[in-house]
Amino acid sequence: MAVLQMQRFSICALKKKRKAILEELQAFGALEVNVSFPEEEEHSLRKMDTVESRQTFDKNAVLADNALEVLQEFAPEKTSMFSSLEGKALIDKSVYDETAERKDEIIHTANEILGLKKKLAENKAAIVKVENQIEALTPWLDLDVPMDIQGTKDAAVLIGSINSQVTLDDIYTKIAEAQPELEAMDIQVISSDSDQTCIAAVCLKKDVKEFEKALRSIGFSRPAQNIRKIPREFKQELQESAAKIAEENEQIEKQIREMAVARDDLKLISDYFRVRAQKYEVLGQLPQSRDTFFISGYIPQKKVDTLRKKLESKYDIVIDVEDIPDEEEAPVLLENNKIAGSVEGVLESYGLPKKGEIDPSAIMSIFYIFFFGLMLSDAAYGIIVFIACAVVLKKFPRMSEGMQKTIRMFKYCGLSTLFWGLMFGGIFGDVVSVVSRVFFGHEVTVPPLWFEPLKDPMKLLIYSLAFGVIHLFTGLGIKGYLCIKEKKYMDFICDVVLWYMLLIGLILMLLPSQIFVSMTQMNIVFPPAIAMLSKVLAIVGAAGIVLMSGRSNKNFGLRIALGAYDLYNITGWLSDVLSYSRLLALGLATGVIASVVNQMGSMFGSGIIGMIGFLVVFVVGHTLNMAINLLGAYVHTNRLQFVEFFGKFYEGGGRPFNPFKQETKYVDIKEE
Structure with missing residues (x-):
């Protein structure tokens, strides 16, 4: 239950060492670069223009990515159905x-692959063109003469088509009528x-104009x-040409x-240029004088000593x-x-804690796992x-951190589901009783x-x-804790107590009212x-509110009016409490559907066919x-956290920590 304390980590070092130091920081991966010019030094510090270099690196990374896509198209990499987890x-x-x-050699290979792909695309377009020509020739x-034949000295030849289906007699008749x-x-007629x-x-050549006019x-x-x-x-020539292509x-x-x-080399070189582009992006932000450079950013307090020792042992450097x-x-x-x-x-999907808020993950995890199991x-x-x-989790230890957390959450929710299943007697619904009755x-x-x-659904509802x-009282209690932490004692009394x-x-x-008795059949009497x-x-x-x-x-x-309006929020509390009836609804839904499935399976009878049908x-x-x-x-467990629980004390809106690190696409680099 902790938001790590951040500190500002500032470095001043020799300009000639700036790239080496940046590589150290990038490999360390714990400093979010946040640089600004000191006002008193603004006139003497400049920034390096790295746009052209970054564009070159990005271009090479994209080039390698495109080459990999071509290889995947023609020589697919064998992957398992769980490759996304690996x-x-x-x-x-x-x-x-x-x-x-070997970057130049590998980029040359990438260009060759893309060149072959381009040639392949051109050839395919040429084949389509040839096929269209063949189709146009079919009629x-x-x-048995060339289509551009003009005729002889005294005779003219006209080759063409009439835009409808007509007979030879129709053609002669219409020409006779026209001329x-x-x-x-x-x-x-060649074809029709x-x-x-x-x-x-x-x-005859002397009649060609009138003849063509009649045809038209x-x-x-x-x-x-x-x-x-x-x-x-x-x-035939076209077919031979298409076959050759x-x-x-x-x-x-x-x-x-x-x-x-070259696939593995292309992956590595793509990440190499991607990492260099990231480094040069930061390099372009650094204030530099003639001989020195300055870099500053946020770092978790627990990482400060480690990074300080790492840098001071290798470079002449000033750290603040x-x-x-x-x-x-x-x-x-x-x-x-x-x-x-x-x-x-789950918390990040809602919003990280902003300044002054606590990390609710620990308390939230208890209720989250508890409610999830109760619903399933x-x-x-x-x-x-x-x-x-x-x-x-055991088989894929290198899956992404976010995926690991999600899978681990469902693992704990599975344990909670097991617990509540035993508490309610649900094992595939009522499969034990159905199987024993039908088959034994x-x-x-x-x-x-x-x-x-x-x-007894009413008992579960209560x-x-x-x-x-x-759950809601816990959220209100956290709000009270935050008020005390910030020394807002009046807010604690008025808004919480x-x-x-x-x-x-x-x-x-x-509790002792007749409404409660009629709902629960429980008669509670207080002294x-x-x-x-x-x-x-x-x-x-109520009066205090x-x-x-x-x-x-x-x-x-106005004060009383606002207080009365706030008191009306008691209906919001009632609505929030009633929202937890979804625990009953989903819990019953799981059991009812499971029982229906078992009953449907038992309808096949008790023989061999019945067993197969049941399975x-x-x-x-x-x-x-x-x-x-x-x-x-x-979905509904998230809803109970986001709307009901967080609504009592939590706003979120914090900015996630984004350290300068090696953000690769294909590989992780193991530092020596």
């Missing part, structure tokens, strides 16, 4: 440095379909491609696959460490044990979730350690609301002193039920 490979620094020395394959004086002509009729026509009157047009060869022969493509693809041996001023908002870094740390991802509440589901998460003829039941919610009250008095008084008044105390607490709390909630206003009437329904049904209710438990 994390990045750990590479020795010596291997990384050796690869970096003319029966033509009755034309007689010396011959027309041959519903869209066009391809023809070759011959006439019935939709004639010359072909778009003017081929100097016989179509069938030209088609396809063969070349096969060779190119083979070359690309052979270059897959100072506390963060109260008016300055430092970045936030959390540090918790494994249980509390497992819910940090099946012992078998809990065991499955726990074992699955434990195996994943003698019903065996697993008794709950506490009670069975399906038989306890769910009670757990909710505890008075609300405790009102709420506790109302609860004590509710007269307790009954009187409950009324006093409620009245004093009305009088003190608007205490910042000097106008008494199929059992596996499919319980898998779906567990998946749906896992999602439901996750």
Whole structure:
């Protein structure tokens, strides 16, 4: 339950050592660079222009990434279905440095791969073009003369198509109607379909204009491609050309696959240039004089001595460490044990604690795991979730930190689910009793350690609301702690103590009431002193809230109005408490659906077919039920934390700590 204390860590060193020191800081990965010019030194300090260098490094990193994408397309890297959990490979620094020395060679390889990919794309486009040409030639394959033939000395040849399906007789008839004086002509239909009729026509050269005019009157047009060869022969040439290009493509693809041996080098060099770009981005922020440079930033207090010793042992350097001023908002870094740390991802999705707030992870983790298990509440589901998460954590130790925390959270939630499943007697719903009754003829039941919610849902509702009250009171208590910590004692009395008095008084008044008795069948009788105390607490709390909630206003009437409005917030408390009825709803949903699945499976009977049918329904049904209710438990547990719990004391809005480090994509570098 800790927000790590930050300090400002400032360095002044010789300019010639700036790149080496930056590499040390980047490898150490615990300093968030935050540099500003000291006002009195602004005239003598300058910043280095690193834009061009960064662009070059980024370009090379992208080049390697693109080459890797090409290799993945033609020579896919074999990965398991759990590859996303494996994390990045750990590479020795010596291997990384050796690869970096060959950066020019590897970038040349990347360019070759991309060049081959470009050539392949061009060839594929050429094949498409050839195929389109062949398709356009298809109607003319029966033509036994070149398509650009003009005719002889006395005769003209017209080759083209009519934009509809017509017969030879129709063509002659329409020409005769358009140009009755034309007689010396011959027309041959090459092909015909519903869209066009391809023809070759011959006439005297002296009549060619009138003849073409007559043809155009019935939709004639010359072909778009003017081929100097016989179509069938030209088609064969095109097919040979396409085959040659396809063969070349096969060779190119083979070359690309052979270059897959460079995959690891490309990954390393991509990360190398990515890390250099990050270094030069920081380098461009550093104030520098002629001989020195200055760097400053935030660092966790616990890391200060380690970094100081590391730098002072290697360089002539001046280091200054100072506390963060109260008016300055430092970045936030959390540090918790494994249980509390497992819910940090959930907290971060809402917002990190801002300045002055505590890290609620530890308290939140207790309620989170508790409520999650209560919602899922099946012992078998809990065991499955726990074992699955434990195996994943063991098998994939290098998965990302965020993923590790999430899997660990579900592991703890699995244990909580197991606990509540045993308390409620839920093991795959009522599978034990169903199987024993259907297949063995003698019903065996697993008794709950506490009670069975399906038989007594009202009891679970009451306890769910009670757990909710505890959760909300804890949030209000944390608010009180923060008030005392900040020495806001009046706020503590007016905004926390008075609300405790009102709420506790109302609860004590509710417990012996007929409404509570009718709901729970529990008759609670308090001694007269307790009954009187409950009324006093409620009245004093309500009066205090009305009088003190608007205490910042000097106008008494407005102050009372604001107090009355704040007292109306009691309805918000009622709404918050009722929200915890979702613990009942989801807990019952898991058990009811599980029981329905078991009943459906038992409908096949007790024979061999019945056993097979039961197993199929059992596996499919319980898998779906567990998946749906896992999602439901996750969503609604988050909701109880974000809306009800955090609403009492927590705002968030802190800025996450973003240290200058080696942010790689493919590998992690193991420092020697």
